[in-house]
Amino acid sequence: MIGSRASYFQNTAVIPGRLLQPYASSTREYARRALAERRSCAAWPMRRNPLRWLVGVLETIRPFGGSAASNLIKLAVVTFVIIGCSCTGPAADGRSGEGEYGLAPFVRSAAFDRMLGFSMIPGEEDSAVVVTQNGKIWRVSITDRVAPSLFGDVSSLLTRHPENEEGLLGLAFSPEFESDRRVYVYYSAGDPRRGVLSRFLAQNGSISLDSQRILLEVPQTYGNHNGGEVVFGPDGFLYLSLGDGEPRNGPGDHAQPPDTLLGSILRLDVSRESYAIPADNPFARTSGIRTEIYAYGLRNPWRFSFDRQTGELWTGDVGQDAWEEVDHIIPGGNFGWSVMEGPACYKSVDCDTSGLIMPVHAYPPEGSDCAVIGGYIYRGEALSELDGWYVYADFCSGRISAFNANSPQGTDRMLVDSHRKVSSFSELPDGELVVVTFDNALYVLSRN
Numbered sequence: 115m116i117g118s119r120a121s122y123f124q125n126t127a128v129i130p131g132r133l134l135q136p137y138a139s140s141t142r143e144y145a146r147r148a149l150a151e152r153r154s155c156a157a158w159p160m161r162r163n164p165l166r167w168l169v170g171v172l173e174t175i176r177p178f179g180g181s182a183a184s185n186l187i188k189l190a191v192v193t194f195v196i197i198g199c200s201c202t203g204p205a206a207d208g209r210s211g212e213g214e215y216g217l218a219p220f221v222r223s224a225a226f227d228r229m230l231g232f233s234m235i236p237g238e239e240d241s242a243v244v245v246t247q248n249g250k251i252w253r254v255s256i257t258d259r260v261a262p263s264l265f266g267d268v269s270s271l272l273t274r275h276p277e278n279e280e281g282l283l284g285l286a287f288s289p290e291f292e293s294d295r296r297v298y299v300y301y302s303a304g305d306p307r308r309g310v311l312s313r314f315l316a317q318n319g320s321i322s323l324d325s326q327r328i329l330l331e332v333p334q335t336y337g338n339h340n341g342g343e344v345v346f347g348p349d350g351f352l353y354l355s356l357g358d359g360e361p362r363n364g365p366g367d368h369a370q371p372p373d374t375l376l377g378s379i380l381r382l383d384v385s386r387e388s389y390a391i392p393a394d395n396p397f398a399r400t401s402g403i404r405t406e407i408y409a410y411g412l413r414n415p416w417r418f419s420f421d422r423q424t425g426e427l428w429t430g431d432v433g434q435d436a437w438e439e440v441d442h443i444i445p446g447g448n449f450g451w452s453v454m455e456g457p458a459c460y461k462s463v464d465c466d467t468s469g470l471i472m473p474v475h476a477y478p479p480e481g482s483d484c485a486v487i488g489g490y491i492y493r494g495e496a497l498s499e500l501d502g503w504y505v506y507a508d509f510c511s512g513r514i515s516a517f518n519a520n521s522p523q524g525t526d527r528m529l530v531d532s533h534r535k536v537s538s539f540s541e542l543p544d545g546e547l548v549v550v551t552f553d554n555a556l557y558v559l560s561r562n
């Protein structure tokens with residue numbers, strides 16, 4: 115997802131008040147919320163950043179009369195009682211409580227079903243959208259100052275009997291959103307089954323269905339492997355990922371062109387009313403292959419992203435049974451499916467690997483692993499030791515891992531064993547990573 119990544123590149127401001135925001139409006143509220151959430155010792159803000167925690171506490175108690183010192187003493191007593199009561203057993207919020215990294219709750223009001231995207235609204239410091247597979251797009255306040263409201267609802271456009279991987283799958287704000295108000299989404303429609311890339315206008319604070327302009331429709335035979343990520347690159351072009359659209363085994367070999375857009379990442383110029391092919395697309399002057407294609411041979415590139423520092427494109431590609439993989443996408447690249455799965459030949463007969471690009475990283479799904487969720491090359495400051503590391507997850511196990519993108523071999527390490535259904539990542543303006551889950555909660559990858 116995530117929409118306005120291009121605009122993130124231009125917005126380096128930190129999020130106002132994200133850590134300094136008062137945790138509660140009174141000492142009683144502070145105690146009630148903390149007890150209700152039973153956050154782990156390591157998750158406590160005072161452990162993460164004592165100075166910011168102290169400032170936040172002072173901000174919390176300041177409006178309630180009495181001296182700050184007396185209120186602080188009361189708060190301290192309550193706090194330490196809570197710590198004594200709640201610092202046993204695993205944390206209820208997914209933070210391991212041990213290890214170097216964890217997940218800090220983020221935008222607590224964003225508790226929606228099937229969340230699969232998060233994007234700051236360009237030009238608005240406190241507002242973001244949360245994209246849900248059921249078609250509702252929620253406007254949320256990242257400081258939880260304002261209750262969520264509907265930013266858009268495209269559920270009436272979706273196929274009426276969606277399978278597990280169908281629905282509203284991706285959203286991106288135009289790089290010029292503040293002036294053109296354009297929002298791009300990719301969703302699954304029915305009768306006949308197809309994927310649709312559409313542009314909407316967001317005016318008066320929300321998306322109008324009447325403003326829909328369909329840019330691209332991709333016929334689909336099955337309900338799975340739809341891809342669906344929509345991202346503007348640093349070059350201003352729209353990138354859309356499409357899975358092979360096939361059931362197990364890829365019998366139709368859709369990811370190997372020339373006659374289909376499936377199993378590819380597309381690159382489109384959407385600056386006008388319909389889309390055009392950028393002149394430097396890798397196949398713009400090649401006959402016999404769709405000129406929209408930027409890279410192909412992908413099985414289900416569900417989530418991809420651009421490195422905000424280098425502009426390079428990285429994707430997770432969901433495998434069949436044996437391998438999950440991460441690819442460094444280059445224009446015109448053939449990433450192998452369904453000749454290969456990960457680093458291994460998939461089809462035992464006629465396995466010609468010449469010209470195929472191997473994954474940068476691949477892992478055999480173990481335990482409850484099932485599908486890679488592509489993330490980001492980390493460029494934040496809070497976890498500066500991870501600068502240049504590619505952070506990703508596995509959907510079923512919730513394992514969040516990273517490897518050094520400059521020397522991937524042997525550097526893969528697990529950061530958080532979250533046990534969360536991680537559906538997507540998003541990059542905040544300050545470079546920190548939002549973890550979007552199917553557990554009706556958002557988090558930020560953080561240090562314990």
Ligand SMILES: [Ca+2]
Pocket residue numbers: 411431439449450451454455456471472473
């Ligand atoms: Ca591959």
